[in-house]
Amino acid sequence: MIWKKNKTPEQLEEEKQREIDREINKSSKKKNDGAKTHGEILRDQITEALETYDKNSSSILLSSFAAGLEISFSFLLLCTFYFFLEGRSDETEIFKTISLVYPIGFILVVLGQSILFTEQTALLTLPVLNKKRSIGSMLKLWGLVITGNLLGGYFMSFVLTWLGPRLEIFDHEVVEAIAMHVLHGTVPVIFVSAIIAGWLMGLLSWLLASSRDTISRIVIIFLITTVLSFAGLHHSIIGSIEVFSGFLVSDQIHLSDYLTFQSTALLGNAFGGAIFVALLKYRAFIFNIGN
Known part of the structure; x- marks a missing residue:
């Protein structure tokens, strides 16, 4: 006891970290055919995250660019269904109904294992909380992923706003209506909405780690992302495509509107995913370990 009391704060911290790592690693030795334990999910999440940290920057940028392209299929379906329902239902009913096709892009991204910022935030x-990586390395990785996601989205915005009217599957008025719907609300409202959206996307990542088969994963993605759309919560990547596309075709939407929305939604999503999921889930596990 005397020896323990004479330890420096740094030594006590290192000892505590080794104990945390031992508890997490115990999960890898468990044989459990049922639901995964908290420790198993945490171990799998940290392992997956470390694999992402160890990837080449070009690989991360390309994968995140692919995610920006793939999630755009949600926008394509939103516009197409809106155009199909226009005149048959009022606008409120249309936006609630098209939320059912909103998950398609997310399913393509997640099952295709592309890197989407909001799903990867938590x-x-x-690994930062677990002291395996630094905050600086995390912010650098976030920057790469966001850049790739946005570039992929910008490219598809140009393609879809050109293609839609020519295929006669939607027109520019539909694109404008969707963008204006996303922009509805003050900056504080969008920020809090984005926090909740980031929270849900972080939970999506956690729940996916707890599932063991493809059908369960599809159901989880569908449920979480349908809630996002039905409730009108703000997602920074699909929202970027929606608002940027509106900026391309509408005189009512300016670059400043897009930049204000995008910065607000990104900050909210990051805060919601990192704080409400990663920190809370991690601390909940740590509090179970004796001091």
Whole structure:
């Protein structure tokens, strides 16, 4: 006891970290055919995140660019269904109905294992909390992922706003209506909405780690992302495509509107994923370990 009391704060911290790592690693030795334990999910999440940290920057940028392209299929379906329902239902009913096709892009991204910022936010925070990576390395990785996601989205915005009217599957008025719907609300409202959206996307990543088969994963993605759309919560990547596309075709939407929305939604999503999921889930596990 005397020896323990004479330890420096740094030594006590290192000892505590070794104990945390031992508890997390115990999960890898358990044989459990049922639901995964908290420790198993945490171990899997940290392992997956570390694999992402160890990837080449070009690989991360390309994968995140692919995610920006793939999630755009949600926008394509939103516009197409809106155009199909226009005149048959009022606008409120249309926006509630098209939320059912909103998950398609997310399913393509997640099952295709491309890197989407909002799904990775909480995941990439866990190694920092576990002292395996630094905050600087996390922010650098976030920057790469966001850049790739946005570039992919910009490219598809140009393609879809050109293609839609020519295929006669939607027109520019539909694109404008969707963008204006996303922009509805003050900056504080969008920020809090984005926090909740980031929270849900972080939970999505956590729940996916707890599932063991593809059908369960599809159901989880569908449920979480349908809630996002039905409730009108703000997602920074699909929202970027919606608002940027509106900026391309509408005189009512200016670059300043897009930049204000995008910065607000990104900050909210990051805060919601990192704080409400990564920190809370991690601390909940740590509090179970004796001091």
